[in-house]
Amino acid sequence: MSAIEVAGLTKDYGDVLANDDVTFDVESGEIFGYLGPNGAGKTTTIRTLMGLQSPTDGTATVLGADIRSESELVAAKQRIGYLPANPAFDETATGEEVLDLHASLKGDQRREELLELFDPPLERPIRDYSTGNVQKLGLVQAFMHDPDLVVMDEPTSGLDPLLQRRFNEFVRSERDRGTTVFLSSHVLSEVRQICDRVGIIRGGRIVTVESVADLLGRSGKSVTLRVAGHVERDAVDLPGAHDLVVERVDVPDDDGRVTEVSFTYTGDVNELADIIAGFDLLEFGVEEAPLEDVFMRFYGDEEGTA
Ligand SMILES: Nc1ncnc2c1ncn2[C@@H]1O[C@H](COP(=O)(O)OP(=O)(O)OP(=O)(O)O)[C@@H](O)[C@H]1O
Numbered sequence: 001m002s003a004i005e006v007a008g009l010t011k012d013y014g015d016v017l018a019n020d021d022v023t024f025d026v027e028s029g030e031i032f033g034y035l036g037p038n039g040a041g042k043t044t045t046i047r048t049l050m051g052l053q054s055p056t057d058g059t060a061t062v063l064g065a066d067i068r069s070e071s072e073l074v075a076a077k078q079r080i081g082y083l084p085a086n087p088a089f090d091e092t093a094t095g096e097e098v099l100d101l102h103a104s105l106k107g108d109q110r111r112e113e114l115l116e117l118f119d120p121p122l123e124r125p126i127r128d129y130s131t132g133n134v135q136k137l138g139l140v141q142a143f144m145h146d147p148d149l150v151v152m153d154e155p156t157s158g159l160d161p162l163l164q165r166r167f168n169e170f171v172r173s174e175r176d177r178g179t180t181v182f183l184s185s186h187v188l189s190e191v192r193q194i195c196d197r198v199g200i201i202r203g204g205r206i207v208t209v210e211s212v213a214d215l216l217g218r219s220g221k222s223v224t225l226r227v228a229g230h231v232e233r234d235a236v237d238l239p240g241a242h243d244l245v246v247e248r249v250d251v252p253d254d255d256g257r258v259t260e261v262s263f264t265y266t267g268d269v270n271e272l273a274d275i276i277a278g279f280d281l282l283e284f285g286v287e288e289a290p291l292e293d294v295f296m297r298f299y300g301d302e303e304g305t306a
Contacts, residue, residue, distance in 0.1 A: 001064060003028045003149050003180035004049065008058030011044050011204075018044040020204040021058065026182050031175050033195035033212070034184040041204040042184040043085055046153050050082055063149055078106055081142035085153035085184075087134055095122040095129070095137050099144070107145035114140040117170055118163070131158035139167070143174070150174070152183040156190060168194045189288045192216055219294040220266035225276065226283035231259040236275060240267020243293075258282065264289050 004026035011019040018041045026032040034042050047053050049062055051073045060067045065076035089098045099111060099122070115122075118136040120129065129137070135158040142150055156164050171181055171194050185191050191198055192212050199209040208215070220242070225231075233246045244263040251258050265272060276284065 001028065002026060002061075004032075004060065004062050004182060006045065006049070006058075006060040009045060009048060009055050009060055010057035011041075011048060011053070012056040017204050019048070019055070022201070022204070022206055023058075024199045024206055024209045026180060027197075028180050029175065029178055030196045031171060031181040031183070031194055033191035033198040034182065034201065035186070035188065035191050035198050036184075036201035037186055040186075040201045042186075042201060043153055044204075045201070046084075046151060046182075046184060049151060050077075050080075062151075078145075079148045081145065081147035081150035081152075083138045083142040083150070083152040083155050085157070087138040087141075089126045089134065089137065091127040092125055094125050095120045095133075098126065098137060099141060102141045103144070106147075109144070110146050111140065111144040114144050117166060132160065132163070135159055136163070147179065149180045149182070152181070154185060155183050156185070164190075188219070188290070188294065192288070215294075216288075218266065219289045220264045222285075222287045222289050222293070223261075223263055223265045223272070224283070224285040225259075225261040225279065225281065227259045227261065228280040228282055229257060229259065231261060231279065236261050236263070238265075238267055238271055238275065240271075241265055264293060 002025040006022055006024050009019050009022040010017070020041075022041070022045055034045065036042050044053075048055050049060055049067060051067055051070065054068075062073070063076045063079055065072035067073055093101070099108065102108070103111065118139045120133045120137040120140070126134065126137075135155070139155065142152065156167055159167060171183075175181055175196075183195075192215075195212050197209065197211050198215055200207045200215075220240070223241075225236075230248065231246060233244070236246065237244060241263040242265075245261070247260045249258050249260055
């Protein structure tokens with residue numbers, strides 16, 4: 001059985017069709033990334049899955065419970081952890097009190113273990129918490145009752161790089177012990193590090209659901225070269241090079257000219273390495289293609305940035 005099944009989910013806010021016939025499944029035991037630019041409709045789907053708002057049309061199940069049935073959903077939520085975007089804990093309560101409240105609702109058998117990984121200042125009131133500390137408390141709260149499914153809306157926002165890495169390792173180890181994880185993000189490089197599969201949403205519509213390996217294979221790398229001397233365009237116009245830009249620049253202090261080359265590359269890295277080996281390189285950069293470029297290449301720009 002799938003941990004989450006979303007079928008034709010539609011949410012019309014009046015001005016905005018935030019989810020338009022959204023359909024996808026999350027398999028039990030996988031880490032599924034729900035990826036899309038700001039305003040794409042990720043939070044709308046997540047809040048609907050958690051029963052916090054009703055769909056205009058379509059439906060979904062979480063751990064087999066129909067989200068339209070309050071009683072089914074309440075029962076299922078005992079086995080679900082939820083970390084909302086910008087968790088709104090009671091500002092006057094201390095972190096400890098927030099956890100005590102959640103423990104009374106769902107349990108807290110893993111509280112101490114989680115507090116060793118993510119250590120918010122429990123004795124302080126929430127109003128004194130930094131964004132990162134709220135996020136840490138949210139993570140402890142989401143996992144401490146040892147749920148079967150955890151749903152997180154932009155979980156790494158506010159975490160510094162060290163904690164992000166700890167979070168990634170933790171989520172992978174949770175997956176390895178059988179927990180299903182559904183998380184949203186607008187950053188491809190973040191999702192690629194932990195997710196098994198990804199669903200991309202844009203303008204309220206699902207544009208693809210595929211494995212992260214397949215997505216990365218298709219999205220390619222951004223390559224930049226700074227080469228001493230002339231480079232002819234034909235020399236770098238390899239199969240798999242897209243959006244190629246070749247510019248000659250005069251460098252006053254240097255003896256001669258420099259050529260700057262940039263492109264997105266989806267071809268064979270060995271072919272690229274062979275070409276580059278023949279250049280007098282000044283600089284060489286390879287980065288993940290930005291998410292927006294991936295969208296532009298595969299899905300066009302007919303829907304603007306949302
Ligand atoms: N309660 C609401 N009333 C009206 N419009 C809304 C409401 N909530 C969200 N929207 C709109 O629906 C669209 C999708 O918003 P949503 O928050 O689901 O996107 P998102 O992908 O989570 O974006 P972000 O990453 O910025 O949080 C946006 O255009 C947003 O302005």
